Amino acid sequence: MSSAELHHHAQTSAPLPPHPEKATLEGRNKILGIWLLIGAETVLFACLFGTYLALRGSNMNGPTTEELFQIPMVAAATLILLTSSLTSVLGVVGMHQNNVKKVQLWFGITVLLGAAFLGLEIYEFIEYVHEGHTFTGSAFGSAFYTLIGTHGSHVLFGITWISSLMIQVARRGLTLETTPKLFVASLYWHFVDVVWVFIFTVVYLMGKVG
Amino acid sequence: MATLVVLLVFALFIGAILTGGYNKQMIERFRSHWLWEWLTTVDHKKIGVLYALGGGFFFIFGGIEALLMRIQLFFPDNHFIVGRDFNELLSMHGTTMIFFVAMPLLFALMNVAIPLQIGARDVAFPFLNALGFWLFFAGALLMNLSWLFGGAPDSGWTNYVPIALNEYSPGTGIDYYVLGLQIAGFGTTMGGLNFLATIINMRAPGMSFLRMPLFTWTSFVASALVLFGFPPLTAGLFLVMFDRLFGAQFFEVALGGNPVIWQHLFWIFGHPEVYIVILPAFGVMSDVISNFARKRLFGYTSMVFATLLIGFLGFMVWAHHMFTVGMGPMVNSIFAIATMAIAVPTGIKVFNWLFTLWGGKITFTTAMLYAVGFIPTFVMGGVTGIMLSVPPADFQYHDTYFVVAHFHYVLIGGTVFGILSGLYYWWPKMFGYTLNETLGKWNFWIFFIGFHLTFLIQHVIGLYGMPRRYFTYQAEDGITLFNQISTVGAVMMAVGAILLVLNIFVSYRQRESLVAGGDPWDGRTLEWAIPSPPPVYNFAQLPQVRALDCWWHEKMEGNKEMEPAEPLESIHMPNDTPLPLIMSIGFFIAGLGLVFRAFEVGIVGLLVVIVAMFMRSFKPDHGYHIEVEEIKATEKGA
Numbered sequence: 001m002s003s004a005e006l007h008h009h010a011q012t013s014a015p016l017p018p019h020p021e022k023a024t025l026e027g028r029n030k031i032l033g034i035w036l037l038i039g040a041e042t043v044l045f046a047c048l049f050g051t052y053l054a055l056r057g058s059n060m061n062g063p064t065t066e067e068l069f070q071i072p073m074v075a076a077a078t079l080i081l082l083t084s085s086l087t088s089v090l091g092v093v094g095m096h097q098n099n100v101k102k103v104q105l106w107f108g109i110t111v112l113l114g115a116a117f118l119g120l121e122i123y124e125f126i127e128y129v130h131e132g133h134t135f136t137g138s139a140f141g142s143a144f145y146t147l148i149g150t151h152g153s154h155v156l157f158g159i160t161w162i163s164s165l166m167i168q169v170a171r172r173g174l175t176l177e178t179t180p181k182l183f184v185a186s187l188y189w190h191f192v193d194v195v196w197v198f199i200f201t202v203v204y205l206m207g208k209v210g
Numbered sequence: 211m212a213t214l215v216v217l218l219v220f221a222l223f224i225g226a227i228l229t230g231g232y233n234k235q236m237i238e239r240f241r242s243h244w245l246w247e248w249l250t251t252v253d254h255k256k257i258g259v260l261y262a263l264g265g266g267f268f269f270i271f272g273g274i275e276a277l278l279m280r281i282q283l284f285f286p287d288n289h290f291i292v293g294r295d296f297n298e299l300l301s302m303h304g305t306t307m308i309f310f311v312a313m314p315l316l317f318a319l320m321n322v323a324i325p326l327q328i329g330a331r332d333v334a335f336p337f338l339n340a341l342g343f344w345l346f347f348a349g350a351l352l353m354n355l356s357w358l359f360g361g362a363p364d365s366g367w368t369n370y371v372p373i374a375l376n377e378y379s380p381g382t383g384i385d386y387y388v389l390g391l392q393i394a395g396f397g398t399t400m401g402g403l404n405f406l407a408t409i410i411n412m413r414a415p416g417m418s419f420l421r422m423p424l425f426t427w428t429s430f431v432a433s434a435l436v437l438f439g440f441p442p443l444t445a446g447l448f449l450v451m452f453d454r455l456f457g458a459q460f461f462e463v464a465l466g467g468n469p470v471i472w473q474h475l476f477w478i479f480g481h482p483e484v485y486i487v488i489l490p491a492f493g494v495m496s497d498v499i500s501n502f503a504r505k506r507l508f509g510y511t512s513m514v515f516a517t518l519l520i521g522f523l524g525f526m527v528w529a530h531h532m533f534t535v536g537m538g539p540m541v542n543s544i545f546a547i548a549t550m551a552i553a554v555p556t557g558i559k560v561f562n563w564l565f566t567l568w569g570g571k572i573t574f575t576t577a578m579l580y581a582v583g584f585i586p587t588f589v590m591g592g593v594t595g596i597m598l599s600v601p602p603a604d605f606q607y608h609d610t611y612f613v614v615a616h617f618h619y620v621l622i623g624g625t626v627f628g629i630l631s632g633l634y635y636w637w638p639k640m641f642g643y644t645l646n647e648t649l650g651k652w653n654f655w656i657f658f659i660g661f662h663l664t665f666l667i668q669h670v671i672g673l674y675g676m677p678r679r680y681f682t683y684q685a686e687d688g689i690t691l692f693n694q695i696s697t698v699g700a701v702m703m704a705v706g707a708i709l710l711v712l713n714i715f716v717s718y719r720q721r722e723s724l725v726a727g728g729d730p731w732d733g734r735t736l737e738w739a740i741p742s743p744p745p746v747y748n749f750a751q752l753p754q755v756r757a758l759d760c761w762w763h764e765k766m767e768g769n770k771e772m773e774p775a776e777p778l779e780s781i782h783m784p785n786d787t788p789l790p791l792i793m794s795i796g797f798f799i800a801g802l803g804l805v806f807r808a809f810e811v812g813i814v815g816l817l818v819v820i821v822a823m824f825m826r827s828f829k830p831d832h833g834y835h836i837e838v839e840e841i842k843a844t845e846k847g848a
Contacts, residue, residue: 029334036403047445058466139466142458
């Protein structure tokens with residue numbers, strides 16, 4: 001299909017092709033673009049991980065990682081975020097079935113789970129500050145809050161992004177324009193989850209036993 | 211708070227004007243102005259011109275800074291510009307020349323040439339392309355505002371902590387560096403991502419990877435280095451910003467911090483950065499040499515693999531900038547060997563250029579002069595690079611003028627010669643007329659001789675022991691004459707640069723007699739198969755590429771134009787949009803707010819960015835179509 005035909009297609013309500021996100025050149029560019037962005041973000045997080053590993057022993061007068069971390073709560077947060085990855089996959093499945101209701105339901109649950117994760121993280125930060133683990137108190141504190149905070153801001157961005165896409169789907173339905181956006185947002189969301197798996201391992205688990 | 215109120219009132223005022231509440235014709239008058247077209251363009255050719263203008267503009271600043279430093283060093287114990295002022299000059303000279311001159315000028319060439327060389331109608335993300343340019347410009351402007359408000363950064367272009375922390379650098383200088391570079395860096399990362407996606411996804415039918423012109427190849431690898439090299443800088447700049455603005459302790463040793471982290475992050479970015487600026491120049495040289503030797507590039511495939519190898523090794527050698535930090539003999543040896551290994555692919559390239567020239571039918575146009583002048587100059591920079599890669603020797607050279615001479619040989623002898631060669635080569639494609647060759651040759655010889663006069667002697671100054679970044683020396687040091695020779699050379703380079711500006715001016719006046727036509731150099735690659743300047747859609751019909759040097763191949767087959775790969779039909783183009791400019795203004799406001807610790811203003815700026823992002827996402831942008839009749843009319847006119 002040429003771009004002119006597809007363009008015409010986008011403005012009518014003809015049935016979508018089987019993989020609508022890859023049907024246009026714009027869509028394919030978007031998918032490649034998000035993979036490249038994920039590559040760049042991986043390096044960004046790698047740098048923050050490196051900084052954290054170099055500074056995590058410098059807790060000065062504040063609590064150490066062993067004293068600080070509560071695995072059950074962090075494990076709950078992990079479970080929530082991983083589940084949200086699954087629900088975003090179900091949303092994409094709904095998109096491939098051209099089922100607006102299913103898309104809205106599962107992406108809606110994804111956003112709620114993401115918000116719940118953020119709530120737990122904010123609660124956790126408040127707890128830590130009460131225990132004397134602050135951003136300015138030690139190099140460990142600075143590195144910890146920067147790494148986790150950068151991840152948290154990515155979760156916040158993902159929630160906002162997916163919510164705004166849900167509004168667009170509600171207004172315009174599933175088209176050759178909205179489907180690549182949903183697909184790309186879901187890829188981004190998986191990436192944010194994968195980063196958390198590393199944070200859970202490197203920061204929390206290794207903080208308990210390493 | 212007062213600043214916030216003032217800004218809000220100002221914003222409401224602007225808003226009233228723009229929405230027509232003030233004067234209904236205002237917005238129409240804006241839109242019909244020629245400037246509006248340039249401010250909102252998403253056309254890669256226009257963005258290329260904008261990058262060239264931006265890079266050229268900051269080149270004036272960087273050049274004046276260099277001249278002022280050389281004037282100070284003309285006499286021993288001179289009192290022209292000393293101490294902190296001199297530190298500001300050297301910091302801004304380095305930062306400006308790397309980030310705001312070399313990179314935008316290369317991005318200019320990449321924007322102009324890549325889509326044409328691969329047979330594409332535009333880049334993969336035209337909006338992102340415009341955003342990348344405006345972010346670069348906002349960041350560069352922000353940093354240069356430091357001269358007027360609050361003092362320029364003065365910790366060198368490397369901005370080492372703890373000198374760059376609040377304790378030793380109070381005031382706003384370093385904040386300008388951190389925020390200006392951060393904003394410009396976002397733009398550069400977007401540019402790199404965009405070129406990668408363009409080259410992977412947008413190649414014309416038949417344009418396989420191993421048929422791409424070498425400039426596209428080297429830009430491809432350089433873009434990958436941008437994509438993976440800039441995030442460490444982003445991370446590092448965030449850490450410095452947090453330390454300076456929000457009281458973090460990353461680099462504060464008393465609270466467990468470690469200043470060496472900055473050095474690592476900076477050089478994990480910084481070393482790939484030097485390959486980011488040299489690889490596209492290698493590409494220009496390869497295309498120009500092959501074009502004007504009228505031969506296929508010797509060892510094309512080995513050139514491609516050498517480029518990939520240089521890109522890969524570029525990430526493995528950052529610690530050779532840190533031999534004197536004290537990482538131990540084992541680490542130093544590993545990085546020394548990795549560094550020396552880069553000489554192998556680079557050597558492959560040099561020999562391939564020489565073998566391309568060998569037996570060629572050479573025409574010495576200005577572009578070719580720069581390319582040929584580049585080979586020995588760059589080799590000299592490469593040889594001193596090998597010398598510096600030996601750790602025991604590096605302990606002697608470190609932070610002396612020997613290092614200054616080395617990196618100017620590769621950055622000017624490599625990158626700047628490459629940019630100038632590319633400018634003379636692609637100027638007719640950009641504007642439809644060639645630059646004046648007589649003035650061009652004057653420009654080359656004055657600049658070339660001035661360059662060697664300035665920097666060859668600096669090797670000796672360094673071996674005599676003069677440290678870099680010092681603002682003075684004594685008469686009894688015995689280096690007065692050397693420094694004076696160097697300053698004379700710098701003035702000569704300035705004259706050379708002025709000749710270039712003069713040439714641009716004169717050529718514009720003579721443009722009627724310098725009309726280029728589509729193929730002024732009897733070119734080999736795809737960009738020469740279409741009219742100059744190309745129509746907005748570049749290719750009326752996407753071409754079918756049948757060989758390496760595909761345009762040359764068609765000419766040898768006796769064809770007057772490329773074989774089309776598709777029927778003539780209406781072409782879909784993206785709409786112009788002011789949103790990239792608005793987002794960059796938002797970032798600029800945020801940056802300025804943070805520099806002055808006015809966090810409300812910072813938040814307002816970021817809100818502008820976020821609102822613009824939502825506007826972009828929510829407003830469907832269907833673009834427009836150029837109909838077949840219009841294309842036919844345009845093609846006939848050309």
